Amino acid sequence: MNENNENSLIRMFHVYRRYGSKAALFDINLEVFKNEFIFITGPSGAGKSTLLKLLYLGEPASEGQILVDGINLARISRNRIPFLRRKIGIIFQDFKLIHSKTVFENVALVLEAAGKPRQFIQKKVGSVLRAVGMEDKQNSSPLSLSGGEQQRVAIARAVAGDPTIILADEPTGSLDAESASQVTGLLKDFHIRGSTIIVATHDKEFIKKSGGRAVYLKQGRIQPPPA
Amino acid sequence: MISLYFKHALRDIGKNRFVNAVSIITIALSVIITCSFVLFFINTSEILTLWKKGVRIMAYLYLDVPAEKIPEIQKKISGLYSVEDVRFISKEEAFDVLKEQMKRQSSLLENLKENPLPNAFEIRMIASSQTWEKIENLASQIQSIPQVEEVEYGQRWLARFSYIINLFKLSGYALGILFSVASVFIVANTVRLVLYSRRDEIEIMRLVGASDGFIKVPLYIEGIILGALGGIIGLIVLFTTFISITSNIDQGITSGAFQISFFSYSSMLIILISSMFVGWFGCFLSLKHIIKREL
Ligand SMILES: Nc1ncnc2c1ncn2[C@@H]1O[C@H](COP(=O)(O)OP(=O)(O)OP(=O)(O)O)[C@@H](O)[C@H]1O
Ligand SMILES: [Mg+2]
Numbered sequence: 001m002n003e004n005n006e007n008s009l010i011r012m013f014h015v016y017r018r019y020g021s022k023a024a025l026f027d028i029n030l031e032v033f034k035n036e037f038i039f040i041t042g043p044s045g046a047g048k049s050t051l052l053k054l055l056y057l058g059e060p061a062s063e064g065q066i067l068v069d070g071i072n073l074a075r076i077s078r079n080r081i082p083f084l085r086r087k088i089g090i091i092f093q094d095f096k097l098i099h100s101k102t103v104f105e106n107v108a109l110v111l112e113a114a115g116k117p118r119q120f121i122q123k124k125v126g127s128v129l130r131a132v133g134m135e136d137k138q139n140s141s142p143l144s145l146s147g148g149e150q151q152r153v154a155i156a157r158a159v160a161g162d163p164t165i166i167l168a169d170e171p172t173g174s175l176d177a178e179s180a181s182q183v184t185g186l187l188k189d190f191h192i193r194g195s196t197i198i199v200a201t202h203d204k205e206f207i208k209k210s211g212g213r214a215v216y217l218k219q220g221r222i223q224p225p226p227a
Numbered sequence: 228m229i230s231l232y233f234k235h236a237l238r239d240i241g242k243n244r245f246v247n248a249v250s251i252i253t254i255a256l257s258v259i260i261t262c263s264f265v266l267f268f269i270n271t272s273e274i275l276t277l278w279k280k281g282v283r284i285m286a287y288l289y290l291d292v293p294a295e296k297i298p299e300i301q302k303k304i305s306g307l308y309s310v311e312d313v314r315f316i317s318k319e320e321a322f323d324v325l326k327e328q329m330k331r332q333s334s335l336l337e338n339l340k341e342n343p344l345p346n347a348f349e350i351r352m353i354a355s356s357q358t359w360e361k362i363e364n365l366a367s368q369i370q371s372i373p374q375v376e377e378v379e380y381g382q383r384w385l386a387r388f389s390y391i392i393n394l395f396k397l398s399g400y401a402l403g404i405l406f407s408v409a410s411v412f413i414v415a416n417t418v419r420l421v422l423y424s425r426r427d428e429i430e431i432m433r434l435v436g437a438s439d440g441f442i443k444v445p446l447y448i449e450g451i452i453l454g455a456l457g458g459i460i461g462l463i464v465l466f467t468t469f470i471s472i473t474s475n476i477d478q479g480i481t482s483g484a485f486q487i488s489f490f491s492y493s494s495m496l497i498i499l500i501s502s503m504f505v506g507w508f509g510c511f512l513s514l515k516h517i518i519k520r521e522l
Binding site: 090096 | 231242425427428431432433434435436437438439441
């Protein structure tokens with residue numbers, strides 16, 4: 001825990017997550033390095049989403065230590081949590097777009113919350129929406145978009161704040177092959193630009209194409225991948 | 228940042244028109260009810276003090292009371308408790324005053340064979356003892372002097388009137404407090420309703436890095452705006468009602484001595500600030516309740 005590795009961005013030590021008497025994660029030890037593209041894989045219910053949630057404090061770990069960019073999540077004070085989350089761009093499995101706001105407003109929210117000036121927000125939102133090919137729909141409601149389009153808006157929002165870490169939960173889960181490869185391409189772009197990317201998926205094709213490290217989870221434990 | 232918060236607050240009010248309208252109406256109603264009581268007291272107690280200041284007890288003597296007796300009676304009255312001074316008004320003096328007052332109908336008086344007016348005393352009371360009980364008490368003491376035929380102290384009904392006003396005052400305070408508390412709770416519940424319908428949105432805002440302040444400040448501003456709107460609407464309704472009532476009242480009954488008055492600008496400012504406080508406080512209560520339950 002005290003051994004300092006300059007390249008280490010995330011470290012999990014003996015992490016457990018329990019729901020009542022049932023445990024979703026057992027004794028997780030994991031290190032993620034700067035600018036890594038890493039997959040968390042495994043069958044449904046293995047605990048992939050839960051693992052990501054612990055990293056952005058969507059839920060606290062029941063036991064163990066988690067360090068994210070030097071912050072000890074067990075000891076972070078409540079008013080520092082927003083700062084942790086601004087380092088992390090999250091693409092949620094269910095997108096979590098705000099339906100009462102337009103596409104533009106959804107993306108702008110991240111920057112407004114971070115206290116960025118208005119002109120910067122205008123420019124930045126425009127450029128990330130362009131990057132995901134959604135600039136034409138910036139005044140639409142997320143409800144009027146297809147699944148793939150919502151996915152791309154979710155990606156735009158995740159990267160708008162120039163996060164150090166991007167967490168993506170099943171980013172290709174509900175997409176056809178073409179949209180999926182588009183999304184994969186986008187994530188790779190951000191990786192090249194220096195972000196650390198953690199993807200939870202059971203899309204084997206995606207993993208094979210990207211060629212990053214894959215961590216296999218089964219019933220809440222890290223296991224060697226099946227042959 | 229503040230203008231951003233304002234923008235968010237205004238947009239949220241626009242999006243939840245119905246619940247927000249309910250809050251505004253509630254605040255307006257409590258302003259109207261509480262303030263109309265206060266207005267009523269201010270004006271009635273003004274009338275009462277004016278009338279009380281002018282309380283003079285007149286004691287009219289029997290016509291056959293001889294003049295030598297007058298100083299003795301005057302002394303007797305002066306000796307009574309709470310009498311400030313006693314002035315003798317001779318029948319001649321009274322007649323002159325009457326003639327002066329009835330200049331135009333002077334022919335009426337000239338036809339009189341003799342002065343029909345009685346000798347009288349005008350008694351003024353010590354200001355501090357002008358409660359209705361004391362006035363009545365003194366009047367009956369004067370009445371019991373054998374040479375006194377009649378005691379008049381006007382506005383006898385004022386005593387009963389002031390009792391009713393005091394009763395009103397108490398129930399007015401009670402209602403005022405009740406309504407202010409009620410509007411705080413209604414605003415709190417409205418905000419809670421709004422928050423409940425937006426809890427997913429609030430959750431998402433937190434997940435993308437919004438601080439508590441970023442979420443709360445627009446809601447506080449919203450509460451304060453609702454309070455201000457309610458206060459303004461309440462005051463406008465009060466004022467128009469006030470104008471239409473006072474323009475129908477015969478100014479004569481107030482003897483022109485004073486004007487029925489509305490709130491001063493500074494009182495209106497206080498009312499406005501209080502209703503803004505009510506809006507903010509409602510918000511504060513419900514946010515405290517909701518934020519506490521989240522991570
Ligand atoms: N809030 C919760 N309360 C109780 N149990 C939960 C909760 N969240 C997750 N679980 C359980 O924890 C386990 C892991 O869930 P998780 O969502 O992490 O799986 P996953 O690997 O993401 O699955 P999927 O591939 O289907 O998304 C599951 O058995 C799930 O039922
Ligand atoms: Mg999942």
